[in-house]
Amino acid sequence: MNRPRQLSCLLSSLLPGLTALPVAAAETPADSLSGGWLAAGRNAELAGIILCVIALGVTAWLARRGRTPRLRSLPALDAIGNALGRATEQGTPVVYITGWGGDMARPTTMASMVILSEVAQNAAGMNCRLIFPSHDPLVASVAQETVQQAARTAGRPDWYRPDDVAFVSQSQLGYAAAVDGLMARERPGAVFLLGTFEGEALILAETAHQSRAVTIAGTDSTIQLSFLLVACDYTLIGEELFAASGLVAKDQTIAAAVWGQDWLRYLIITTLLAGGALFSIWGFNLGAWLTG
Amino acid sequence: MLRDWLSVGVAMAAGLFMTVQYFLVSESANAAYRTVLLWMQIVFAFALIIGVIGVLRIHLKKLSRPGSGRIYSGTLLAGAVLMSVFGFSGGIERGSAFLWVFDNLQAPMQSTVFSLLAFYVASAAYRGFRARSMESAVLVIAALIVLIGRVPVGEWLSPHIPESADWILNVPALAAKRAILIGIGLGMIATSLKVIAGLERTYLGGR
Numbered sequence: 001m002n003r004p005r006q007l008s009c010l011l012s013s014l015l016p017g018l019t020a021l022p023v024a025a026a027e028t029p030a031d032s033l034s035g036g037w038l039a040a041g042r043n044a045e046l047a048g049i050i051l052c053v054i055a056l057g058v059t060a061w062l063a064r065r066g067r068t069p070r071l072r073s074l075p076a077l078d079a080i081g082n083a084l085g086r087a088t089e090q091g092t093p094v095v096y097i098t099g100w101g102g103d104m105a106r107p108t109t110m111a112s113m114v115i116l117s118e119v120a121q122n123a124a125g126m127n128c129r130l131i132f133p134s135h136d137p138l139v140a141s142v143a144q145e146t147v148q149q150a151a152r153t154a155g156r157p158d159w160y161r162p163d164d165v166a167f168v169s170q171s172q173l174g175y176a177a178a179v180d181g182l183m184a185r186e187r188p189g190a191v192f193l194l195g196t197f198e199g200e201a202l203i204l205a206e207t208a209h210q211s212r213a214v215t216i217a218g219t220d221s222t223i224q225l226s227f228l229l230v231a232c233d234y235t236l237i238g239e240e241l242f243a244a245s246g247l248v249a250k251d252q253t254i255a256a257a258v259w260g261q262d263w264l265r266y267l268i269i270t271t272l273l274a275g276g277a278l279f280s281i282w283g284f285n286l287g288a289w290l291t292g
Numbered sequence: 293m294l295r296d297w298l299s300v301g302v303a304m305a306a307g308l309f310m311t312v313q314y315f316l317v318s319e320s321a322n323a324a325y326r327t328v329l330l331w332m333q334i335v336f337a338f339a340l341i342i343g344v345i346g347v348l349r350i351h352l353k354k355l356s357r358p359g360s361g362r363i364y365s366g367t368l369l370a371g372a373v374l375m376s377v378f379g380f381s382g383g384i385e386r387g388s389a390f391l392w393v394f395d396n397l398q399a400p401m402q403s404t405v406f407s408l409l410a411f412y413v414a415s416a417a418y419r420g421f422r423a424r425s426m427e428s429a430v431l432v433i434a435a436l437i438v439l440i441g442r443v444p445v446g447e448w449l450s451p452h453i454p455e456s457a458d459w460i461l462n463v464p465a466l467a468a469k470r471a472i473l474i475g476i477g478l479g480m481i482a483t484s485l486k487v488i489a490g491l492e493r494t495y496l497g498g499r
Contacts, residue, residue: 040317170340230417230421254486
């Protein structure tokens with residue numbers, strides 16, 4: 001059995017719904033299984049997605065059966081409480097920024113919203129003002145709901161101020177200028193920079209540092225990560241942002257996804273080592289074989 | 293409760309469809325994908341209208357209250373009104389008042405904000421490059437080699453400096469970058485799958 005056919009059979013057995021989807025009129029189901037309706041050159045990606053589904057499904061199932069993973073704490077997450085406490089003591093607000101680079105469809109923004117919920121709950125409990133300036137009206141809408149819900153959960157629905165969670169501007173530098181001005185006027189005690197950032201990252205981080213705020217950052221942008229690492233007090237590096245959202249979520253099933261990611265990481269490391277060894281010893285190109 | 297379940301159902305169906313259509317060669321799936329992209333643009337356009345109304349409402353409220361921030365709110369509102377008038381009355385083509393204001397006010401102001409980055413890089417580099425620990429010392433040495441290796445004087449001092457700079461960028465830096473990217477990719481896939489499975493519901497506003 002050739003590889004595309006193997007993958008198609010594997011896919012058909014794992015995702016039965018897929019076989020029920022419309023196929024081109026000229027194709028029969030038999031043609032479909034021979035790979036006729038599967039996009040060429042995406043077999044490795046498909047296999048990767050299936051492996052991810054299996055790993056995350058198994059870890060979620062194990063978590064539901066009580067096999068909870070032990071997750072190490074992240075210094076940046078531990079610092080959230082202290083940063084909020086410091087801002088409360090000083091009587092200054094905290095500013096939460098998800099960056100200019102991400103919209104609501106980006107998983108990084110979703111992960112950031114989970115952390116926003118936790119920050120907002122703690123801020124509401126401490127009666128510390130939270131300001132969320134957004135570059136995207138959809139992100140602003142979700143953030144409004146998130147902060148409002150967090151205030152209700154904390155038992156302080158009156159704490160929520162709709163004007164503090166608002167859309168600012170879609171222009172990158174207009175947004176940076178607006179948030180800079182906000183930080184210069186309000187002098188926040190803590191600034192959270194968690195999301196996808198572009199050129200505005202360092203402008204915001206440095207302004208936050210100059211206003212003597214505790215800065216907690218995290219991004220999936222590898223270019224901006226280096227700036228945030230040197231400019232901020234605590235930084236979540238890449239995947240730690242997603243892990244942090246799993247850690248702050250009270251649901252063990254969601255936290256188990258971090259465990260699943262670890263399994264996948266070990267698999268990738270093993271594949272990389274095996275690929276290197278196979279190529280060095282026998283000249284076999286595992287990468288080319290996997291991508292067809 | 294019904295609204296939440298409906299939202300979760302739509303998100304699950306849309307997520308599953310977008311994943312599946314990526315792997316399919318089907319004209320109907322492609323047509324549906326293009327339609328969904330159009331819907332997204334329409335939804336975003338309406339969200340933008342709501343966002344702009346929100347901005348105007350907030351600044352009108354600030355303008356009516358005494359305080360030092362009134363001048364900023366007034367400037368924003370004046371700008372919004374003027375640009376709307378210029379745009380709707382004279383268009384946005386070359387030679388229009390709208391484009392003149394954009395080229396002569398908006399663009400220089402954006403350049404000004406962007407130019408701040410040079411000073412912020414220097415200030416952040418100063419803090420980051422203070423060799424307080426072994427890691428900082430390694431960072432300083434690597435940064436110095438790359439900095440000198442990227443300018444003509446590096447080649448003049450020794451041909452090994454540009455070679456070392458290239459090696460730092462292409463081997464250890466790239467390896468670390470790829471490791472971070474793999475982790476980010478896994479995190480993104482995990483988050484997306486949690487949304488499709490209905491476990492992650494932050495898009496509902498934390499409910």
